[in-house]
Amino acid sequence: MxxxxxxxxxxxxxxxxxxxxxxxxxxxxxxxxxxxxxxxxxxxxxxxxxxxxxxxxxxxxxxxxxxxxxxxxxxxxxxxxxxxxxxxxxxxxxxxxxxxxxxxxxxxxxxxxxxxxxxxxxxxxxxxxxxxxxxxxxxxxxxxxxxxxxQLGGGGGSVEEQPLLGSARGGHYWFDFCAGQPDATPLPADPRSLIRPGVNAGKAVYFNAYWKDCHADPALVGEEPPARSCGELREFAARGEALILGNGATGAGSFFAGTDTDGFLSFSADTYASLWKKWGLRARPDNFDRLAAERYGLSLSSARNPYPLPGEDPNASDGGSGQLPTALTQLRAADGRYSGSIGVTCHACHSGAAGGDAEARNAVLGNGNSLSDFPLLLNETGLGLNLPGAGSLSAISVGKTRGTNNALALQIIVLLTLDAQLSAEAFQFFFTAPNGGSLDAPAWWNMGHRAVKFQDGFLAMDALRSDLGFFIPMMDAPIPFDTAAATAWVRAHARAGDTYLMSLKAPAYPLAVDRALAEQGAILFHAKDLWAAGLDNPTPRPAGGNGSCASCHGVYSPRYAHDPAYLDSPALEGQASYIVPRDLIGTDPARVDSDNEAAEVYGKKDFFAYPETVGGPEHLDCGPQNRSELRGSRAPGYLAPPLYGVWASAPYFHNGAVPDVWGVLDPNSRPAIWRRLSAPARADQQGQVVMGYDSDLARAYDPARLGWKYEALACGVGGALPYVDCDPGDPEAPTLLQRLLSGIHGNNPLLWYLPTPPLMTSAEIERRKIYNTLAYSQGRQGHEFSRVLSDAERRALIEYLKTL
Incomplete structure (x- = not known):
């Protein structure tokens, strides 16, 4: 031609x-x-x-x-x-x-x-x-x-591309929309409601778990409908903040007390102020409030959170001159009078720290608290349980390792409402199912970008009652228990609590970012196909998406959020709703296996699983979402989470087994037994007090690996006990004791909570800082598909993740 x-x-x-x-x-x-x-x-x-x-x-x-x-x-x-x-x-x-x-x-x-x-x-x-x-x-x-x-016709003006970097930092879109808007401004549709069957078909981001409207009929569920205007949104959030954050506010809630001032798990301010005696000290230290936060793995905030010191009248001293950590709150009567009683809030597991000076930890509200040693707090306060042996309540172990917990034990959640019923499913559910084991609490600031909740998508995100599961009021004693009154309290407060949780934003990364490298990482995150020809990925290709990180974790870059090859609508920015099959993601299976079909079938009768909606239209059925009649051909697995604030969310995986993002991306670099660095004690207190994990960014954070610094422990060194924690002859294999315990915990959901060594000595408290990936439910395996990345690509991805 x-x-x-x-x-x-x-x-x-x-x-x-x-x-x-x-x-x-x-x-x-x-x-x-x-x-x-x-x-x-x-x-x-x-x-x-x-x-x-x-x-x-x-x-x-x-x-x-x-x-x-x-x-x-x-x-x-x-x-x-x-x-x-x-x-x-x-x-x-x-x-x-x-x-x-x-x-x-x-x-x-x-x-x-x-x-x-x-x-x-x-x-x-x-x-x-x-x-x-x-x-x-x-x-x-x-x-x-x-x-x-x-020579082309109809070309238009100059091309203007969207930027590669930019992040909403989580929260819910409604709060960004309402910034600066009058109270009467109507709210747009909830972006999560766009996640329906067929959404994003054939596009780069894949969804297989969908939004369920549990409140399509508010009269049926007996709860407030969602906010309709910016004013209602703000009112709900303010009410929820007082309820869940506490900080001595009127209307603060606490564990198993609702908003009551003397729930059976509250304890007196005098008990708290005198804990130093149990620490073996001769006198109350002048920095008691900081040491308490360190010992129990809690965070101190600059916001006032008062309690009365011995001899102080809280109502004559504006609550008292002491400063409680974020996870505790002094309870107040409806008329605003301080009670002198202290309750525990959800922030014990959901608000950690990232940054802090020598005198305080800076609370990061809504983060999973990887600092917490809740069993130690339970042990030393007794949490108000004046029962024989209450001083050794660590035998009820809600966590084997500092920073992890099993607050989402399905059997415990069901028992909270005492609706156990005899059936074949009940027997399997309570006595033969695996235990879920160690869990790392997910960040609250991602709730506005998920259609389902918990690590395995057990419940619809709109199933709000579970947010207040540990606030369900049990009054002065567990028996008699007024189920009707308790569940009515949850219904009355669920909407406000959820709205507050959705309002929380991830903190911006506080250190320097190489923007040029981050832009390269943004492209890799959204566009690199990890299963492309020549990469020889060792794991099967996922069922949908373009094979990139965004395919599972969602789109964050404005460039890709506005690209119709990625999302049906830019409103889906940051939404992650892909439950990756158990065997594809390959991470420790204990949690997924614990949520078996018996748990799902039995759980659909539970108050927290919205039994009113079960049996109705599938798109409104808010019962357990992994039962076979709902999930169909979708395999059980783990929900790939949104990644807002991921820099502050270490350690990683659903069980907290990997200390930094580099280890997530490079499976070969994951330590078998490791321990995060502890904060240094004050010079005059060294050797006398227990310090928590160090959260000082300059001293303890690793920007290159994106996580908290740690020390890898050899068998028999630094507290890892031979033949208990590790086998000197084969340090990569579980010990005989661990194999026996795995067999027990893998076939009974309750025994995992039973006796652990009493926390009587500083040495035992220090041993709880060791994370052993050879133990039951704490495996570090999985996410093998990231092996195909080069180190240069890992560095670029990490730099990009700092911007989210």
């Missing part, structure tokens, strides 16, 4: 594709009218085509294809740009020639960017075949042979 005929054919093809596809995989780009009418979008020459349509898109390529970037590899150097945009035209043409020029049609530049080359492209397919980006680049490259090919 002669050059004129080739250029005419290229022009005709470009015009046809532009007319039929618009901007396909990118954005709608309307033409700008000429002054006085007419179309200014027609491109008349190659220089204009380059400057207005092609060069803006080269900034995406420039992210990696520059010296020192991820594209600076032998193959990638055939297409290189630089920091000086004035050289782009020359460098693009030189790259085209290096890749075969006119002899290679379509050019490998187009084949790689459209995903049609036989080699994988870490940058994905930013210019899909038929998109405006593809057609215009094709015309420009043809223009190197015949300038007439650059």
């Amino acid at each position: 002669s050059p004129p005929l080739r250029s005419a054919a290229a022009l005709a093809l470009a015009a046809l594709l532009l007319a039929g596809c618009g901007s396909a995989g990118n954005y709608d780009l309307p033409a700008e009218p000429k002054p006085g009418g007419g179309d200014t979008g027609a491109v008349k020459d190659c220089a204009t085509l380059f400057s207005t349509r092609v060069q803006p898109r080269l900034d995406y390529c420039r992210t990696c294809h520059v010296p020192g970037g991820l594209g600076d590899v032998p193959d990638g150097r055939l297409f290189q740009l630089g920091s000086d945009r004035a050289q782009d035209a020359a460098k693009l043409k030189a790259s085209w020639e290096a890749l075969g020029g006119a002899a290679s049609t379509p050019s490998r530049i187009l084949r790689m960017a459209s995903g049609t080359d036989t080699r994988s492209h870490s940058g994905g397919a930013p210019w899909p075949t038929g998109s405006a980006a593809y057609v215009e680049m094709a015309a420009l490259l043809q223009g190197y042979v015949d300038p007439a090919a650059c």
Whole structure:
């Protein structure tokens, strides 16, 4: 074909594709009218085509294809740009020639960017075949042979791309929407309600767990409907903050007390103020409040949270002169009078610390608390249980290792409402199911970006009652127990509590970020197919999505959130609702296995599982979501969580087995037995007090690995006991004792909670800081598909995750 005929054919093809596809995989780009009418979008020459349509898109390529970037590899150097945009035209043409020029049609530049080359492209397919980006680049490259090919009609104005970096930092969209809006402003639809069967079909992000509206009939469930205006949203959140955060507010709730001032698990301020006696000290230390927070793994906040010291009248001293950690609150009567009683709040497990000076931990509200040693607090306060042996309540072990817990024990949740019923499912549920074992509490600030809750999606996110499961009032004693009154209290407070939890935002990463490297990581996170040809990924490919990190964890970058190849709507930004099959994700199976079919069938009768909705339309059925009649062919597994604030959420996996993000991305680097660093004691108190995990960023945080620093322990060194914690002959294998315990815990859900060594000595408290991945439910395996990443790619991904 002669050059004129080739250029005419290229022009005709470009015009046809532009007319039929618009901007396909990118954005709608309307033409700008000429002054006085007419179309200014027609491109008349190659220089204009380059400057207005092609060069803006080269900034995406420039992210990696520059010296020192991820594209600076032998193959990638055939297409290189630089920091000086004035050289782009020359460098693009030189790259085209290096890749075969006119002899290679379509050019490998187009084949790689459209995903049609036989080699994988870490940058994905930013210019899909038929998109405006593809057609215009094709015309420009043809223009190197015949300038007439650059003449395109209807091109529009200059391309404007969305940024690669940017994050909502979690919370719920409604709170961002209402910022600065009058109270009467109506709320838009809940973005989570878009996650329905069929959503994002064939697109880069995959969903297989869906939104259920538990409150379609508020009269049926007896709870307040969601807020309808910004004013209602704020009112609910304020009420919920007083309830759940506490800090001595009127209306504060506490464990098993509702808003009562003398629930049977509350204890007196005098008991708390005198705990130093149980620590073996001779006198009350001047920094008692800080030491209590350190010992029990709690966080101190700058917000006032008072309690009365011995001899103080709390109502004559504005609550008292002491400062409680965030997880405790002094309880008040409805008229505002302080009671002098202290209750425990949900923040014991859900608010940790990231950063802090020598005198206090800075509370991070809504984070999973990886500091906590709740059994120790239970042991030393007795939590108001004046029963024989109450001083040794650590025998009821809600956590084997400091920083983990099993608050979501399904059997305990059911027993809270005393609706156990005899049946075959009940026997299997209570006596033969596996125990879920150690869990790392997920961050509350992600609740606005999930359709289901808990690590395995056990309940619909709109099943609000479970948020207050440990606040259910049991009054002065567990027997007699007024079930009707207790459940009515939960119904009356569920909406306010949930709205407060949804309002919480992840803290911004406080250290420096390499933005150029983070942008490379943003591309990898959203576009790199971990199962692409030549990578030989060791795990099976997931059922949907584009094979990237975003495919499971959701889209965060504005560039990709507005790309219809990724999301049906930008409103789905940050939404993660893919339950990855147990054997595909490969992480420790104890939690998933504990939620077996018997648990699901029996659990659908429980108050917290909205039995009123069970048996109705499937899209409104808020019972346990993993029962076979609802999940169908979807295999049980773990929900890939949203990643807002991931920098502050170490350690990782549902059981907290991996200390940093580098270990998540590089399975070979995960330690078998490890211990986080402890905060240094004050010079005059060294050797006399127990200190918690160090949360000082400068001293204890590792920005390169994205997690808290730790020490890997060899068998028999640093408290790892031979033949109990490890086998000196085979340090990677569980000991005989561990294998026996795994057999017991894997076939009975209750025995895991029974006797652990009493926490009587500082040595025993220190041993609880050791995380042993060889123990039951604490395995570090899984996420094997990230083995295909290079170290350079891991560094870029980590830098990007800092921005979320």
